[in-house]
Amino acid sequence: WTLGGDDDDLAGALSGPVRVRVPAKINLHLGVGPLRSDGYHELHTVYHAISVYDEVTARAGDTLSLTMQGEGVGELELDDSNLVIRAAHALAATAKVPAHARLHLRKTIPLAGGLAGGSADAAATLVALDALWGTGLGRDELARVAATLGSDVPFLLYGGTALGTGHGEAVSPVLARANRWHWVVAFADGGLSTPQVYGELDRMRAAGTAPAPLNSSDDLLSALRQRDPAVLGAALGNDLQAAALSLRPALADTLDVGDKAGALASLVSGSGPTCVFLARDEAHGADLAQALRESGLCRGVQQAYGAVHGARIG
Ligand code: ATP
Numbered sequence: 001w002t003l004g005g006d007d008d009d010l011a012g013a014l015s016g017p018v019r020v021r022v023p024a025k026i027n028l029h030l031g032v033g034p035l036r037s038d039g040y041h042e043l044h045t046v047y048h049a050i051s052v053y054d055e056v057t058a059r060a061g062d063t064l065s066l067t068m069q070g071e072g073v074g075e076l077e078l079d080d081s082n083l084v085i086r087a088a089h090a091l092a093a094t095a096k097v098p099a100h101a102r103l104h105l106r107k108t109i110p111l112a113g114g115l116a117g118g119s120a121d122a123a124a125t126l127v128a129l130d131a132l133w134g135t136g137l138g139r140d141e142l143a144r145v146a147a148t149l150g151s152d153v154p155f156l157l158y159g160g161t162a163l164g165t166g167h168g169e170a171v172s173p174v175l176a177r178a179n180r181w182h183w184v185v186a187f188a189d190g191g192l193s194t195p196q197v198y199g200e201l202d203r204m205r206a207a208g209t210a211p212a213p214l215n216s217s218d219d220l221l222s223a224l225r226q227r228d229p230a231v232l233g234a235a236l237g238n239d240l241q242a243a244a245l246s247l248r249p250a251l252a253d254t255l256d257v258g259d260k261a262g263a264l265a266s267l268v269s270g271s272g273p274t275c276v277f278l279a280r281d282e283a284h285g286a287d288l289a290q291a292l293r294e295s296g297l298c299r300g301v302q303q304a305y306g307a308v309h310g311a312r313i314g
Contacts, residue, residue, distance in 0.1 A: 017059045018131045022124035022311040023049040023159055024115035025152060026183070026269045026276050028224075028232075029217040032239040035202055043168045046217050046224075047152070049159035050183055050276075050306040054107050054117060056084065056124035058132045061102035064088055070107035071117075083118040083149060087125035090145050095135035103128075110299075112191020114244070114270035116152040120311070123156035127311040143171075159310025161224060163217070176224040180305050181232065181278065182285040184263070186254055186292050187300040188273035192244060197271040201243035211242050233264030233278045244272030251275060254297045261291035279303075 025047050033042030054070075066078045066085055076082065080089075084105055092099035103125065109117030126142055129135075137145075139157070146153035151168035162171045204210035220235040245251050251268060254275050258266035262284070263277035277292070279285035285303045292301045 015060060017057050018128045018313060019055060019057045020124040020128040020311050020313055021053050021055050022120040022127075022156055023308050024052040024054075024109045024117060024120060024185075025049055025155060026115065026306070027238060028161070028236055029214065029220045030238040030240055030270065031214045031217065032198070032201060033213075034205075040167045041198060043151075043164060043166070044217060045164040045168055046161065046174060046220055047155045047164050047168075047171070048161045048181075048306045049156070049308045049310060050185070050304040051308050052109055052115065052185060052302060052304050054105065054109050054120050054124060056121060056128050057104045057106075058125070058128035059102040059104075060132065061100050064099045064101060064103070066103045066105065068105040068107060070105075071109060072107055072111040076107075076111060083122040084125045087122040087145075087149055087153075088129055090148055091126055091129050091133075091135065091137075094141065094145050095130075095133060095137060097133050097135065101129055101132060110187050110191065110274065112193060113187065113274040114192065114194075114268065114272045115185075115274055116156065116270065119150045119152035120156045122146070122149045122153045123311040126153075126157065127313065131313060155310070157310050159308055161307045163221075174221060174224060176307070177227060179224075179227055181229060181307070182280070182282050183304045183306060184258070184277040184279060184285050184288045184292060185269075185302045185304050186258075186275045186277070186298040187302070188248070188251065188254070188275070189299045190273070192247060192272045194271040197240055197243045197247060200247055201240060204243060204246065214239050229264050229278060229280050236265045236267055236278065238267050238270070240271050241268040244268045248273050250297070254292070254295070257292055257295045257297060258288060261288050263288055
């Protein structure tokens with residue numbers, strides 16, 4: 001695993017601008033354990049970084065400021081609640097430097113889409129400001145700061161395919177073949193709140209209406225060591241899917257379009273409402289994307305591949 005691009009980029013403060021590209025994540029396996037007394041669910045997940053990107057650019061400044069373009073303009077606050085600003089403050093506090101920078105966020109990852117866009121932006125900000133400020137923090141320290149910002153943030157520093165445990169913040173790389181997996185990503189109108197989706201799963205489990213929880217990720221991990229996308233497709237699973245479908249029943253129609261068009265797997269990404277479809281190859285992905293577009297059920301459809309690197313300069 002490499003972090004933040006070439007080591008040269010990280011030696012000493014840069015005058016900027018520093019531009020960092022960061023991917024979205026999907027969960028190839030999302031096993032949700034019971035609710036713990038601390039309010040968290042114990043997770044066992046396999047993260048996978050795909051080629052749908054946000055970009056954070058950092059320039060030297062006298063104060064801390066944030067501008068943005070793309071997905072979520074007008075909806076996403078640019079104040080202290082924004083994960084970009086929170087990441088800047090967290091890094092400045094750890095590195096004991098003033099939190100001064102001019103930041104610009106270019107978003108293509110939809111808000112509250114189940115693709116961890118906010119976490120991705122936090123990871124990108126850490127990498128950009130680490131370079132701009134020349135903090136000299138090692139990757140483990142950066143990952144520790146990342147974990148204070150959100151469960152998915154450490155993974156998005158690294159990217160690739162990785163196992164996440166705890167609440168998802170404890171990540172370790174998965175031994176996988178250097179395969180390129182082809183995906184189609186279908187964006188929906190509006191987001192789904194992650195806490196609400198977990199709440200719905202708890203409700204369904206208490207009422208006995210939730211499907212049986214996933215088994216271990218062993219089949220998935222073995223599929224990742226093979227080359228056959230059909231084997232991978234059969235091993236994908238998401239315990240949050242039933243809850244996302246319960247809150248947004250129309251997503252079942254989107255999944256159906258993928259199934260009927262021959263997707264090797266159709267599933268909700270994380271807490272949804274984004275749906276992802278596994279294709280045999282790029283051409284098959286183009287066919288799936290066309291069927292999904294023609295269905296008129298999706299706000300947008302994009303082909304993507306994985307696994308890709310995490311937050312990186314350049
Ligand atoms: P996850 O799967 O990690 O729960 P998600 O993909 O469903 O996330 P995000 O877009 O990552 O959803 O963010 C969820 C919420 O976080 C947003 O609704 C927004 O209120 C808040 N947020 C704060 N900063 C950001 C940011 N830079 N980008 C997106 N959301 C942000």
